[in-house]
Amino acid sequence: MSAVQDVITTPAAATAAAPVTRARRLARFNATWTAITLIALIVAPLFVKNFVVFQMTMVLIYALAVLALNILTGASGQFSLGHSAFFAIGAYTSGILMEFAGVNYILTLPVAALICFIVGFLFGFPALRLSGIYLALATFALAVAMPQLLKIGAFEHWTGGVQGLVITKPDAPFGLPISQDMWLYYLTLAITLLIYVAAVNLLRSRSGRALMAIRDNQIAASAMGVDVSLYKTLAFGISAGITGVAGGLGAIAVQFVAPDGYTFQLAIALFLGMVVGGVGWLPGSLAGAAFIVFVPNIAESVSKGLSGAVFGVLLLFIIFLVPHGARQFAIILQNQFLKFKKT
Amino acid sequence: MRRRLNYGFAALSAAAIALATTGSALAQKKYDSGASDTEIKIGNIMPYSGPASAYGVIGKTEAAYFKMINDKGGVNGRKINFITYDDGYSPPKAVEQARKLVESDEVLVVFNPLGTPSNTAIQKYMNAKKVPQLFVATGASKWNDPKNFPWTMGWQPSYQAEAIIYAKYLLKEKPKAKVAILYQNDDFGKDYLVGFKKGLGANNGGMTLIEESYEVTEPSIDSHIVKLKSLNPDVLLHISTPKFAAQGIKKVGELGWKPLQIVTNVSISVGAVMRPAGIENSQGVLSASYIKDALDPQWDNDPGMKKFLDFLEKHYPEGNKVDGSTLFGYGVAQTMVKVLEMCGDNLTRENIMKQAASLKDFAPDTLIPGIKLSTSATDFAPISQLQMSRFKGEKWELFGDIIDAEGGS
Numbered sequence: 001m002s003a004v005q006d007v008i009t010t011p012a013a014a015t016a017a018a019p020v021t022r023a024r025r026l027a028r029f030n031a032t033w034t035a036i037t038l039i040a041l042i043v044a045p046l047f048v049k050n051f052v053v054f055q056m057t058m059v060l061i062y063a064l065a066v067l068a069l070n071i072l073t074g075a076s077g078q079f080s081l082g083h084s085a086f087f088a089i090g091a092y093t094s095g096i097l098m099e100f101a102g103v104n105y106i107l108t109l110p111v112a113a114l115i116c117f118i119v120g121f122l123f124g125f126p127a128l129r130l131s132g133i134y135l136a137l138a139t140f141a142l143a144v145a146m147p148q149l150l151k152i153g154a155f156e157h158w159t160g161g162v163q164g165l166v167i168t169k170p171d172a173p174f175g176l177p178i179s180q181d182m183w184l185y186y187l188t189l190a191i192t193l194l195i196y197v198a199a200v201n202l203l204r205s206r207s208g209r210a211l212m213a214i215r216d217n218q219i220a221a222s223a224m225g226v227d228v229s230l231y232k233t234l235a236f237g238i239s240a241g242i243t244g245v246a247g248g249l250g251a252i253a254v255q256f257v258a259p260d261g262y263t264f265q266l267a268i269a270l271f272l273g274m275v276v277g278g279v280g281w282l283p284g285s286l287a288g289a290a291f292i293v294f295v296p297n298i299a300e301s302v303s304k305g306l307s308g309a310v311f312g313v314l315l316l317f318i319i320f321l322v323p324h325g326a327r328q329f330a331i332i333l334q335n336q337f338l339k340f341k342k343t
Numbered sequence: 344m345r346r347r348l349n350y351g352f353a354a355l356s357a358a359a360i361a362l363a364t365t366g367s368a369l370a371q372k373k374y375d376s377g378a379s380d381t382e383i384k385i386g387n388i389m390p391y392s393g394p395a396s397a398y399g400v401i402g403k404t405e406a407a408y409f410k411m412i413n414d415k416g417g418v419n420g421r422k423i424n425f426i427t428y429d430d431g432y433s434p435p436k437a438v439e440q441a442r443k444l445v446e447s448d449e450v451l452v453v454f455n456p457l458g459t460p461s462n463t464a465i466q467k468y469m470n471a472k473k474v475p476q477l478f479v480a481t482g483a484s485k486w487n488d489p490k491n492f493p494w495t496m497g498w499q500p501s502y503q504a505e506a507i508i509y510a511k512y513l514l515k516e517k518p519k520a521k522v523a524i525l526y527q528n529d530d531f532g533k534d535y536l537v538g539f540k541k542g543l544g545a546n547n548g549g550m551t552l553i554e555e556s557y558e559v560t561e562p563s564i565d566s567h568i569v570k571l572k573s574l575n576p577d578v579l580l581h582i583s584t585p586k587f588a589a590q591g592i593k594k595v596g597e598l599g600w601k602p603l604q605i606v607t608n609v610s611i612s613v614g615a616v617m618r619p620a621g622i623e624n625s626q627g628v629l630s631a632s633y634i635k636d637a638l639d640p641q642w643d644n645d646p647g648m649k650k651f652l653d654f655l656e657k658h659y660p661e662g663n664k665v666d667g668s669t670l671f672g673y674g675v676a677q678t679m680v681k682v683l684e685m686c687g688d689n690l691t692r693e694n695i696m697k698q699a700a701s702l703k704d705f706a707p708d709t710l711i712p713g714i715k716l717s718t719s720a721t722d723f724a725p726i727s728q729l730q731m732s733r734f735k736g737e738k739w740e741l742f743g744d745i746i747d748a749e750g751g752s
Contacts, residue, residue, distance in 0.1 A: 051446035055439065148560060151529065162530045164434065164460060166467055254435045256464040261434045265393065300391070300429045304403075307429055308392050 022338065029337050033330075037286070038193075045185050053181045054253065055293060060188045061250045063289035066273040067192075067199060067282060068242035074280025075203055076235035077215030078127065082139030083270050085146040086116045086240040088262035090247025092150065095165045095257040096158050105170045105252050109191070112248035113241040120240020124233030143267040147259035164258025167251055188249050195242055199282060202238075211235055276318060278327025287326035371688065377451030378690035383683060384424045385409070386444030388456040388465075393431035397668070398457050401480060402427045404672030405455065407659035409680075414658075418683045421690075426450060430461055437461035438468065445474050452477050452695055455498070455675050459483045459530070462495075470494045475695050477682075478675050478725070482609075484534055487724040489700070494692075496699055496723045498675050500633055502531065502607075503538030504727045504748035508631050509580065509605055510542025511746055512731055513550070517578060517603065521551040523571045525564070525591060526582035528556040535582040535607065542748070551576075557587065568594040578603045585610045589619040596624030605629045608729070611739060622737060631729035631746075633714050634671060636739065637664040647708035674707035678716060678725070681705055713745040722749075 041060075045053045065087055072078050090112040097103040097111060123142065130138050150159050159165070172183035202208050210231050213221035222228045251257045269292045276291045277284025299310040322328045377384040389402035409423040417423060426448050430437040437456065444450045445468075453469060456462055457480040469476040470492050478498035479486055482505075486497035513520060524539065526532035536554070543550060553574055557564045564587050571579065572595075579602040581591045588610035595604065606628055610616045617625040635642050642648040651673055655662045662669050683690075685698040702725060704715040716725040727748045732739040 049446050051442045054442055058435075058439065151559075162460070163463060166463065250435065254438045254464065255467060256434050256438065258434050258460045258464065260432060260460045261464075263394075263433070265431070265433070296429075296431075304391050304427070304429065305399075 025338060026334065029334060034283075037283075041189060045182055050179055050181045053179075053185050057181070057185045057188050057253050058250070059286070059289045059293050060185070060192045061246050061253060061289075062270070062273060062292055063286045064192050064195060064246035064249070065243045065270050066277060066288045067196065067285040068239040068246065069270055069274045070277070070280060070282055070285055071199055071203070071242070072235055072239035073274060074282075075208060075215060076211040076232060078232065078235065079132065079136040080139040080236075080239070081136050081264070081267050081271055082142035082146075083239075083243050084262045084264060084266035085139075085142045086120060086243040087247035087250065087266060087270075088146050088150065088257075088259075089119060090116050090244030091251035091257045091262065092159060092165075092247075093244065094248030095167050095251045098167055098252075099165055100158060106187070109245050109248045112244040116244025116247070117237045117241035120243075121233050121237030123240070124236030125229075127236060128229050128232055140264065140267070143264040147263050150259040150262070160258075162259065164256055164261075167255045167257065169255050170252065184249075184253055188253070191245065191249065195245065196282065199242070203282075207231070207234075272315070276315075276325045278325035278330075281325075281327040281330075283330070284326040373689045373691050373694070375451060375691045375693075376449040378421070381421060382424050383418065383421050383690060384426060384448060384450040385679070386441075386448060386450035386453045387425065387427040388430050388437055388440045388444070388453065388461065389427055390432040390457060390461075391429040393433065395432040395458060398480070399429075400663070400666055400668040401455070401457065401672040401675075404659060404662060404669050405676040405679075407662065408654065408673055408676035411654060411658040412680055418680055419687060423680075423683075430456075430458075432458055432461065434460045434464035437464050441465040441468060445469075445472055450474075451690060451692065454478060454679055455480050457481070462486070466492060466495055473692060475692055475699070477695070477699055478678060480671075480675070482534075483530065484538070484724075487722070489721060489723045494696060496696070496718070496725070498678065498725050499671070500608075500726045500729055500748065501538075501724060502534040503541065504724065505608055505631055505729060506535040506538030506582075507542035507748040508729050508731070508746045509629075510539050510548070511748075512629075512743075513578060514543065514548050519549050520578050521553070521574075521576040522578040522580060523553040523555065523574065523576035523602070524580045524582060525555050525557065525567055525571065526580075527584060527587065528558050531584070531609075532556065532582050538748075539580070539582075557583075559584070564590050565594045568598070572598055572600050576602060578605070580604075581606045581610070583607070583610060585612060585615045589616045592616070592620035592624050592628060596621055603627075603629070608632060611732075613738065617734060617737075625734050628734045629731060630734075630739065631731050632739065632741065633710055633726055633729045634667055634674065635709055635711055636667075637670065639738065641741075645712070647706075647710075647712070650708045670709040674709040677707040677709075678702075678705065711741065711745070724749075 045056060065083060069080060069083050072080055093112040093115050094108040097108040098105055127135055127138060151162055169180050171180055172178050176183065210221065210226045213224065213226055214228055214231055218228055273288030273292045277288025295314060296311055299314065300307040302310045387402055387405065389399050390396055391399040391402065406425050406427060409425045412418060413422045426444060428440040428443065430440050441453060444453055452475040455478050456465065456476065459481040462479045462481055466476060473494055476495040478496060482499055482502045484501035484503040486495055487501065513522065524536060526536050540547065553571065553576055555567050555571055557567050568591055579595065581588050581604065583591060588606045592604065608631055611630045635648060651670065652664065654673065655664055682695065682699045686694050700718045700720050700723065702716045702718045704717055706715050711730050714726065714728045718725050728745050730741050730745050731743045732741045
């Protein structure tokens with residue numbers, strides 16, 4: 001649960017417990033919560049309507065994209081407001097391969113990842129020259145351009161132009177007696193877990209530490225012998241690749257891709273998900289994704305005409321009360337837990 | 344005791360037989376999920392937020408209209424429960440909302456969802472679930488496809504139908520003309536182009552066509568206008584969205600060129616097209632309409648317009664009568680209520696589609712008099728008539744007869 005916990009300083013525990021037992025307790029606390037979340041994710045779909053299963057699938061898909069953004073921003077310190085573009089490329093890759101080449105939907109996902117990795121890696125080079133808000137703007141340009149690029153007449157035969165592509169939803173394999181939605185949910189869950197574990201391990205590895213070193217002090221990192229430009233572009237590539245998988249899964253779940261589905265609003269939503277979940281805290285991706293899927297619905301149920309304003313107010317509350325998002329919440333919980341155990 | 348019971352049983356079975364023999368003429372109540380003795384649940388998806396939020400007015404007008412119907416006692420004694428959700432004009436969100444309506448709210452029909460991308464996204468799902476996707480708010484011609492999508496139906500005249508009407512008008516008024524068509528190179532533009540050629544018929548009806556397309560990404564279409572002028576056509580057909588229609592009309596005026604110009608119904612806004620193009624440049628430009636204009640004094644004593652204004656005053660005071668979307672929402676909601684009335688007590692999804700496909704000369708209050716809705720099992724395009732209009736002074740003036748895109752004019 002503590003992949004990159006050094007982004008913000010953990011509030012000091014009220015009393016200095018013996019460090020060893022504290023660490024052990026924390027580990028147990030984290031393990032418990034991880035297990036609870038996991039069990040909830042596995043069991044919950046069995047008790048809800050298919051429609052809710054679909055929503056949960058969308059949460060996982062966005063969680064994957066937010067996770068990707070978290071690796072880029074949280075670990076390597078590069079901003080991106082353009083991840084909707086990679087999401088779109090992944091979605092179109094899957095859609096086109098499925099509909100025109102008849103490729104199995106699961107096999108389209110690695111292809112989507114690879115193509116997005118290459119595009120992201122290449123985009124990482126010009127991004128090297130930019131940093132902070134300038135990089136954010138450059139990626140934003142990518143997000144704004146993407147829907148129009150998808151409408152270009154030359155590719156219309158494959159992309160379907162403005163009309164988009166309708167995708168056939170896959171049935172559960174091996175004659176499993178579960179609905180399409182349920183199958184897709186568990187498939188998404190498995191892929192998300194796989195990528196999550198890989199991402200956690202990546203950030204704990206040498207490469208992960210190199211990325212964080214670049215984030216904290218680029219000059220110091222390069223003095224230590226870290227190849228700054230390689231790691232920065234790699235971070236972009238990996239992040240884009242994971243987003244591509246999310247895009248592909250999204251296309252399969254929604255059964256439709258069209259340029260209007262991948263506007264810069266999606267990029268902003270992903271960015272929002274990252275901030276709400278806690279920048280650099282990977283488990284927060286899930287909370288952030290749940291926020292961007294469910295909170296607009298809540299805002300809408302409060303007021304149709306002012307749904308945007310209600311959403312804004314909710315967002316302001318979060319920024320003011322828990323500026324580090326879900327992560328701060330988790331830390332508060334942790335501390336309460338430790339205190340409780342002491343008494 | 345036992346005998347009495349038997350009598351009771353006999354009486355009951357006699358009644359049952361009587362009921363069965365009188366057949367379906369005697370109203371048997373039949374319901375699908377979403378309908379009951381007291382309520383009819385109607386779902387809807389609108390872009391209340393996002394880039395197309397201006398159309399959200401349609402959903403609000405419909406909600407107000409159904410509320411008025413409920414205040415008057417509902418449809419055959421049943422209240423309409425109108426559930427409308429926001430999709431922000433995003434197809435993935437539209438899928439989520441459609442599934443919520445069908446699987447969670449269990450509505451009887453999804454009525455008037457807006458936008459071509461959103462409707463394309465949910466069409467397959469709605470047809471697989473056999474839930475009516477009724478009177479969709481988009482002008483694409485693909486909604487009239489009862490064979491492949493028997494659960495989807497349009498409402499407004501399609502782009503193709505409108506283009507056919509321009510073709511028919513030109514065939515009559517300007518036979519053998521040289522027509523320049525400047526179209527936007529996307530599905531919107533191509534739909535019109537296909538319709539126009541269809542309307543001209545074989546050999547383009549003896550007309551000479553010059554086709555020129557522009558990309559929606561181009562900052563200005565001036566060069567296309569200059570090029571077309573050099574070919575010296577008699578008629579210039581602007582198949583463009585408002586911004587480009589304004590540019591085109593303006594450039595034609597600047598060049599001192601005086602062809603007969605036609606703009607599509609999409610680009611007839613006085614504020615967004617005619618004024619920017621220059622009122623003097625816009626004189627004599629033609630288009631076609633099917634909805635009344637609340638500012639047009641000729642409807643001052645029109646009973647339909649009076650009913651509409653009365654509705655605005657009593658049930659929807661915040662509504663804007665100048666906004667065409669308000670009149671649109673009123674008209675389509677009225678059509679929905681009409682279909683529900685026709686269904687009687689048989690409120691199954693199948694019967695809803697059957698009745699929606701049996702509309703005969705129905706005239707909503709906000710449509711131009713003479714324009715009527717008709718459908719059949721093979722015709723899922725309710726409105727296929729329009730009336731030509733000419734820009735004169737600062738407003739549009741209707742002229743000529745109602746032209747039908749389907750039959751002979």
